Amino acid sequence: MMKEMKLLATLKRRKAFTDNLSFEDACFLSWLSYFNYGDNVKTSFVPLKEMRKVPSSFFKDASFPSTAKKVFKKMGKSEQFSSLAIGEYRNFLDPDWQYASCLVKVSEGFYFFTVRGTDPSVSGWKENFLTGLREPIKAQRYALENLKELLQKYPDATFSLGGHSKGGSILLYAYLALGEEEKKRIRNVFLLDSPALSFPMEESKEDKAKIIKRIPETSFFGMMFEEHPEEAQVVLCKANYFLQHNVFLWECDKEGKNILLSERDQKSKWLSYAFNHWVNSIEKKDIVFFINTCFEKILRHSGLDNFFSLIHPIRIFRIYFSYRKLPRQDRTRVKKIAKGFLFYYREAKKIPNLS
Numbered sequence: 001m002m003k004e005m006k007l008l009a010t011l012k013r014r015k016a017f018t019d020n021l022s023f024e025d026a027c028f029l030s031w032l033s034y035f036n037y038g039d040n041v042k043t044s045f046v047p048l049k050e051m052r053k054v055p056s057s058f059f060k061d062a063s064f065p066s067t068a069k070k071v072f073k074k075m076g077k078s079e080q081f082s083s084l085a086i087g088e089y090r091n092f093l094d095p096d097w098q099y100a101s102c103l104v105k106v107s108e109g110f111y112f113f114t115v116r117g118t119d120p121s122v123s124g125w126k127e128n129f130l131t132g133l134r135e136p137i138k139a140q141r142y143a144l145e146n147l148k149e150l151l152q153k154y155p156d157a158t159f160s161l162g163g164h165s166k167g168g169s170i171l172l173y174a175y176l177a178l179g180e181e182e183k184k185r186i187r188n189v190f191l192l193d194s195p196a197l198s199f200p201m202e203e204s205k206e207d208k209a210k211i212i213k214r215i216p217e218t219s220f221f222g223m224m225f226e227e228h229p230e231e232a233q234v235v236l237c238k239a240n241y242f243l244q245h246n247v248f249l250w251e252c253d254k255e256g257k258n259i260l261l262s263e264r265d266q267k268s269k270w271l272s273y274a275f276n277h278w279v280n281s282i283e284k285k286d287i288v289f290f291i292n293t294c295f296e297k298i299l300r301h302s303g304l305d306n307f308f309s310l311i312h313p314i315r316i317f318r319i320y321f322s323y324r325k326l327p328r329q330d331r332t333r334v335k336k337i338a339k340g341f342l343f344y345y346r347e348a349k350k351i352p353n354l355s
Contacts, residue, residue: 008070008248008255013322014080017106019188023212024121024256026112026162027191027247028081031071033116033167034062037089039093045087052076057136061100061119063164064246065308071248088150097138098124100332101146103240106301109157113150117165120307126295127165131198132223132279140173141164147174151182160188164247165221168194172211176201188212190245193225198279204225214258216244217265225279229355241267269354274345281340290337293330306314 008026017025036058042044052073062068075081088103099117118124130137132311150159161171168191175189176197183206192212203211215222216237224231236251236259237244244250251259282290319328323331348354 005187005252005254007250007252007253007256007258008067008074008249011041011078011081011251013254013256014078016080018352021106021112021188021190022257023162023190023214024252026111026160026269027164027192028071028075029067029070029084029106029112029166029245030114030162030167030190030192031062032075032086033070033102033114033163034119034264035072035093036100039341040087041102043087043188044195045085047085048076049082049085052070061116063117063119064248066177067246067248089210090146092142093119093121093123095123095126096130097127097276099142100141103150111150111154111157111159113147113159113161113171113320115133115139115163115167115170117163117167122295122299122307124166124303124315125307126291127293129287129291131169131195132282132291133284134199136173137170137197140170143170143174144177144290145305147171148179148182150180151185152342158185158187160190161186162188162192163188164192165194165245168192170214173197175211176203176207183207186210191222193219193222195221196228198225213342215264215268216250217261218244219264220268220275221245224275225262226272226276228271229264229290233258234264235259236261266354270345270348273343273351273354275350277347278341281344284338286333286337288350290334293334297326297330301325 059068061063084103086102089099104112106112163171189211193215213232214235215232240340302322
């Protein structure tokens with residue numbers, strides 16, 4: 001029987017970096033985008049081993065914060081990762097968008113560019129829903145500018161790109177929007193349970209060969225807008241439902257490689273069918289209404305600015321009261337749109353051999 005271990009447990013077994021990063025290496029490097037670095041990382045490259053003492057605010061915007069702390073501390077002590085230097089840090093948060101990125105110097109002339117996935121801010125989650133409008137979101141357009149600037153600033157270097165969740169989707173857009181000469185300097189694009197683009201973009205055979213996407217067996221986020229689920233590699237994960245979005249709970253063999261499966265499980269197929277059919281069934285004006293009502297008139301009106309605070313019962317009551325203050329016709333419209341997802345989920349469970 002194959003011995004299984006979580007990805008985080010393989011850190012001590014990881015070998016020195018080569019010019020060809022593994023997907024598992026990209027998982028660790030992509031998580032570096034979730035940390036709130038100081039201004040010195042904006043203007044210079046700082047080795048990871050010099051960041052062992054950081055304030056609590058360093059982790060406040062991380063996906064799965066408790067895991068993020070363990071990852072960062074272990075990477076800082078790791079022979080493989082501690083010498084890596086991080087620079088070109090950017091971090092923006094506005095009412096309608098959220099963006100953070102950093103550049104990791106892997107070796108002389110080789111860099112890893114990573115963009116943060118969704119943080120706990122209301123702005124970050126609102127931007128997720130804006131992808132339903134089937135057009136590039138602001139973070140995707142900015143990432144393209146960011147990447148082009150880095151390609152110009154380091155003209156003799158090559159790059160790999162990687163991001164978790166929305167961060168991967170942002171980078172996928174940025175890569176595909178590059179010119180052909182610029183693309184030649186990109187080695188790989190690693191997508192960690194990342195949604196597909198919600199709008200069409202041309203992918204050549206060369207592009208497809210560089211893009212590596214992995215999802216857990218009960219993936220939901222990674223199958224959003226996905227029209228070619230068979231192209232994603234499926235990883236064994238024994239965590240429950242949405243906890244599978246945490247890549248450090250994905251199972252690996254004794255060599256530290258993800259254990260791959262032949263296909264997703266049934267829950268993932270039901271959820272992706274429901275979401276994709278639901279989004280396609282909603283008119284653009286209804287998507288705009290749903291987003292503005294839920295995020296501005298309900299969540300922001302209740303005082304919520306961070307989804308981590310939802311654990312407080314008082315906050316949940318305030319959200320409910322904000323919802324109740326909506327005009328009756330708006331409450332009815334919100335419920336009707338939301339119920340569409342449940343309708344398609346029930347329909348999905350009736351379809352035999354759903355792919």
